[in-house]
Amino acid sequence: MFYLFPFGDVPKSEGVIIYGAGDIGQLFIQQLEVTRFFSTIYVTDKKITSAKQEGAIKFVREDALLRLPAYPIIVASLKFADEIELHLKKLGVNANRVVKLNANHVMEEGQYEPHTFDWNEYYKDAEEHNEVQFQTYLEPLMQKYHFNLSQVMDFACGKGRIADLLSGNCESLICVDTSQEAISHCASRFDEKENVECRISKPEKIPADSGSVSFIYSWDAMVHFDYKSVDYILSEFSRILSIGGYAVLHHSNAREHQDFKADKNWRKNPHCRSEFNAEDMRHICRKSGFIVEEQQIMDWGIKALDCISVIRKC
Numbered sequence: 001m002f003y004l005f006p007f008g009d010v011p012k013s014e015g016v017i018i019y020g021a022g023d024i025g026q027l028f029i030q031q032l033e034v035t036r037f038f039s040t041i042y043v044t045d046k047k048i049t050s051a052k053q054e055g056a057i058k059f060v061r062e063d064a065l066l067r068l069p070a071y072p073i074i075v076a077s078l079k080f081a082d083e084i085e086l087h088l089k090k091l092g093v094n095a096n097r098v099v100k101l102n103a104n105h106v107m108e109e110g111q112y113e114p115h116t117f118d119w120n121e122y123y124k125d126a127e128e129h130n131e132v133q134f135q136t137y138l139e140p141l142m143q144k145y146h147f148n149l150s151q152v153m154d155f156a157c158g159k160g161r162i163a164d165l166l167s168g169n170c171e172s173l174i175c176v177d178t179s180q181e182a183i184s185h186c187a188s189r190f191d192e193k194e195n196v197e198c199r200i201s202k203p204e205k206i207p208a209d210s211g212s213v214s215f216i217y218s219w220d221a222m223v224h225f226d227y228k229s230v231d232y233i234l235s236e237f238s239r240i241l242s243i244g245g246y247a248v249l250h251h252s253n254a255r256e257h258q259d260f261k262a263d264k265n266w267r268k269n270p271h272c273r274s275e276f277n278a279e280d281m282r283h284i285c286r287k288s289g290f291i292v293e294e295q296q297i298m299d300w301g302i303k304a305l306d307c308i309s310v311i312r313k314c
């Protein structure tokens with residue numbers, strides 16, 4: 001959620017007092033620092049125990065409130081706005097000075113597609129978990145199915161942490177991702193590996209010739225794809241995979257989860273999982289010419305949050 005400072009509702013004044021130093025208060029401070037709307041900014045609430053100044057912002061104890069100039073007081077809370085207003089009145093604040101938020105100041109965060117999201121934080125953190133994820137989930141499937149590794153594709157490879165572990169087993173490996181930065185990183189990471197090629201992908205087209213790929217895997221990326229995106233990407237997989245070629249796809253199982261109701265906006269769900277599940281994958285496979293060989297429902301922080309589908313192009 002984004003909370004807009006109620007610029008239009010605050011009477012003209014040289015200074016302002018924000019009541020509440022929590023998340024909403026911090027958002028207000030950021031907006032006021034950028035806009036420089038007021039020359040003096042005080043922040044106060046019950047939890048501030050000693051006065052301090054950070055840049056232009058003066059944090060003061062609540063019991064100092066009545067000694068401050070009579071600037072408008074903006075309540076940095078939506079849920080507790082009425083309670084805080086009452087509290088301020090009890091402290092002796094004139095009700096005319098109190099400005100509360102209304103629903104128009106609350107804005108839903110935009111619905112990012114996974115390919116427009118900034119994954120840099122993720123790339124940094126994920127590198128620590130490569131081996132354990134590979135050995136626990138992917139390696140047993142490699143041993144069981146003996147996939148044809150002549151022309152492999154890592155779909156949505158990120159900075160290549162899984163490709164690094166698998167490349168030694170592949171005759172040739174194509175890493176694709178929509179992130180230019182991730183692909184540049186992969187290109188230098190695999191500079192010495194002659195069998196690895198890195199290509200920038202587009203959400204609407206994977207850069208590979210029809211029928212040119214023998215095996216596709218995708219790890220911890222399609223978990224954020226909604227039904228429409230998976231449906232579309234599977235039509236691309238169907239185009240580029242040779243007949244009989246397998247794909248191992250790690251995807252979400254959050255739709256109709258027993259512990260929570262998955263939101264349409266993947267970023268609102270636990271571990272940013274999309275509103276998609278194993279049944280959806282079976283449905284898409286049926287209509288796109290894939291046989292589902294097996295599905296492993298797996299835990300990811302939450303029981304049964306994810307699924308690995310092993311599918312084969314027929």
Ligand SMILES: C[S@@+](CC[C@H](N)C(=O)[O-])C[C@H]1O[C@@H](n2cnc3c(N)ncnc32)[C@H](O)[C@@H]1O
Pocket residue numbers: 114115116119122126155156157158159160161162176177178179182201202203218219220221
């Ligand atoms: C959470 S990261 C996972 C990266 C990698 N598979 C790993 O395990 O480290 C998700 C990746 O998916 C990529 N991505 C998202 N949508 C994509 C799409 N439609 N086609 C290709 N890559 C995509 C992002 O750029 C990002 O690098």
